Amino acid sequence: MRGLAGKVGIVAGGARGIGAATARRLAQEGAHVVIGDLLVEQAEETAEAIRAAGGSALAVALDGTNADSQAAIVAAAKEAFGGLDFYHSNLAGGTGGDIDALDCPVEVLDNSFAINTKSHFLATQAALPSIIARGGGAMIYTSSGAATGGAAWQVAYPMTKNAIHPLARHVAARYGKQGVRANVICPGLVLTEAVKIHLTDEYVEKGLKAIPHTRLGQPEDIAAAVTFLASEDGAWVNGQVWHINGGAQMRD
Template identity: 45%
Template sequence: MQKRLEGKSILVAGAGGIGSALAQRYALEGASVVLGDIDLPSARATVDAIVQAGGEACAVELDGAQEESIRAAVATACDRYGGLDGLHANFATLIDCDPQAGVLELPMEVYDETMRVNARGFFLCTRAVLPALIERGGGSIVYTSSAAGNGGPITQSAYAMSKSAGHALMRHVAARYGAMDVRANTIAPAMTLHPRLEAQIPATFIEWAKSAAKIKSRVGRPDDIAAMGALLLSDEGSYITGQVISIDGGTTMRP
């Protein structure tokens, strides 16, 4: 394994299936990782695995949609590791999950909560992290989005809107702060299967996801997202910014 993130400190906001894989990959690449999640025991379990493997990491309780919570996580990274070089914002609410609900049927409380967490949360994370990156002399922000933000889904309208809002935020950061050596990019997965999710969804849905992609042998894995994230956070990715990169087996194809 290359040590592309050696000497860097990375905040991963959001543990769980994808987030834990991100933290483990970044630590394996040499980064000092702060892993934050609203479920602190989940973050601690991942950090324990990282430390047992010889990596450097710590866990913090993090509600990415609460300004003081994300500020505290940034402060922890700066105090413990002397600064911050990158953020991977990876949390989301999936409350907008009714397969029968379109714009006419979606309850406004579901819409409001989806935007509060997914759109406002990424905005707050960005506001909290940018000063630390600028003080460091630059850095990288990676946002986890979804293929829903690029397509035209007939359901999950609030979720898709929240993800598209994240794309706009990413481009703003890339455009406004690029001169300060701050980069911003988005990874847009389609279905990304991990054990906890696999236990919750029917096999027919997995087969549908395979049929929608051009690669038919499997669906996405958290390691696929982590591999791209490691590049985007590293110096090897230092000329990549302002991009939405689809890791979806060809489910979407865009110019």
């Protein structure tokens, strides 16, 4: 894709799954990639694999729910590579104990909010000044199909993921004239390591039957969309929520 060679980007939550696939694809396109994660050893393994393949990558410990940690990873990107051109805010989690609205503990909601909403807000505050200083760039947020799908079995995760959408639209509307693009990716059922561990074969088979496609998603499918949005090929996409889901939800 055009315009990624030599660019500097952060992938938060890049140790494994969608984030790791995205870091690998960005590096293949010539970008310098800073991988942030609480799973520091796995982040370093991903970075080392990128370097072994001839790419440029650095692993940094990141607690996305902490403002100082978010500021530190931006500082690390600037120190290592001279600036920041895009930030892929890819953190997600906090689903344990997340059930229906009458039975979901407030503590579960608070934890979900911290991971799935607050982290993206803090990433924005940490990254935007540096992106603007470069003359513009991209904020790319990972939401979820759960944010718009309607789920009887959980309430906090869809609520807190949905909050990312107006955040991105705000950033696009407020900072677009300064060269900033902000967009959201909503993955469908993607066969990451975590999904393969936690979901039964029956659930996966049911998920495949439910979509008008020949297969379920792979992390590389989401990585391709994120990479497009970070590149010059995505230069005129701003304030959008993209559902990458094999047709599971068909939306305007």
